[in-house]
Amino acid sequence: MGYVTTKDGVEIFYKDWGPKDAPVIHFHHGWPLSADDWDAQMLFFLAQGFRVVAHDRRGHGRSSQVWDGHDMDHYADDVAAVVNHLGTQKAVHVGHSTGGGEVIHYIARHGEDRVSKAAIISAVPPLMVKTESNPGGLPKSVFDDLQAQLAANRAQFYHDVPAGPFYGYNRPGAKPSEPVVLNWWRQGMMGGAKAHYDGIVAFSQTDFTEDLKGISIPVLVMHGDDDQIVPYEDSGVLSAKLLKNSTLKIYPGFPHGMPTTEAPTINADLLAFIRG
Numbered sequence: 001m002g003y004v005t006t007k008d009g010v011e012i013f014y015k016d017w018g019p020k021d022a023p024v025i026h027f028h029h030g031w032p033l034s035a036d037d038w039d040a041q042m043l044f045f046l047a048q049g050f051r052v053v054a055h056d057r058r059g060h061g062r063s064s065q066v067w068d069g070h071d072m073d074h075y076a077d078d079v080a081a082v083v084n085h086l087g088t089q090k091a092v093h094v095g096h097s098t099g100g101g102e103v104i105h106y107i108a109r110h111g112e113d114r115v116s117k118a119a120i121i122s123a124v125p126p127l128m129v130k131t132e133s134n135p136g137g138l139p140k141s142v143f144d145d146l147q148a149q150l151a152a153n154r155a156q157f158y159h160d161v162p163a164g165p166f167y168g169y170n171r172p173g174a175k176p177s178e179p180v181v182l183n184w185w186r187q188g189m190m191g192g193a194k195a196h197y198d199g200i201v202a203f204s205q206t207d208f209t210e211d212l213k214g215i216s217i218p219v220l221v222m223h224g225d226d227d228q229i230v231p232y233e234d235s236g237v238l239s240a241k242l243l244k245n246s247t248l249k250i251y252p253g254f255p256h257g258m259p260t261t262e263a264p265t266i267n268a269d270l271l272a273f274i275r276g
Contacts, residue, residue, distance in 0.1 A: 001014065002014060010066050012081060013063045014054065014082050016052075017046055018051035022050055024089075024090070026079075028079070028094065029060070031060075031098040031200070034056045034062070034191070038052075038096075038259070041259060041263070045271070048271060055079070055082050056191075057099075057102070059191055059194065060199075070195050071206075072105045075102045092274050094119045094270065096121045096123070097229070097230060100121060100122070100123020101125050101202075103118050108211035117220070119270055119273060122222070122227055122236075123239065124208075124230055125211070125238075126207065126235070126239055136234040138204075143201070143204040150200070155185075162184035162257070166256050166257045167180065167255050167257040168226055184257075213244075215245075219243050219245065220246075220247050220270070221236050221246055222249050222270075223236030223250055224251045226252075226255055227254070237250075249269060
């Protein structure tokens with residue numbers, strides 16, 4: 001584990017586990033979490049002989065709680081700083097939710113030379129907010145309300161999200177795991193309120209349409225059809241259509257946080273795609 005300092009002086013925390021000569025998987029976490037959200041994947045793939053890397057986005061987890069730069073351009077450049085520091089080649093980049101947008105923008109902005117494949121899970125592209133050109137999106141008022149709840153009582157908000165829609169624990173017959181909820185809360189509260197507040201705009205209003213169109217490497221698009229955070233019809237389905245070389249997998253009944261609640265299924269499908 002260590003830190004890399006970006007060109008604008010931000011310290012980005014990263015984990016780098018496994019043999020240096022092993023094939024690399026680089027994980028990108030969702031909002032407002034940290035690299036810890038990938039525990040179930042990193043331990044699994046480490047045991048499968050991979051080198052696994054994950055970083056905390058600026059303002060999140062153990063990275064610097066800077067007040068600015070919370071946008072996809074900076075997020076992508078921060079990824080490039082970690083990649084350049086580690087010197088990894090032909091890595092598979094895997095992103096969940098906001099991290100999926102980060103993966104897509106990183107590849108589009110920095111090229112495919114050092115990337116072999118990518119996977120985006122419950123991811124925000126092409127565009128979350130409703131616009132004239134994106135009529136199926138969510139109204140901006142939805143995201144304004146998220147910012148209002150964060151500003152009013154971040155600690156309560158960060159309990160309500162995982163206890164409810166994030167993991168589908170609000171569904172009839174669901175069996176909520178309080179430790180899973182508390183681990184989400186722990187990760188969220190480690191980060192900075194300003195970064196998370198601005199991050200809502202970054203994940204909801206960034207248009208990844210042109211990024212997706214320009215990517216030619218194989219991309220696995222994974223989405224649950226009971227995702228209450230990022231509805232799959234206007235995200236995963238549309239992203240797969242825009243990508244030149246995509247595989248779309250829709251999971252009946254799976255929630256937004258399926259890498260945690262459905263880890264065995266997600267891990268097996270990721271492994272098959274990476275080795276395929």
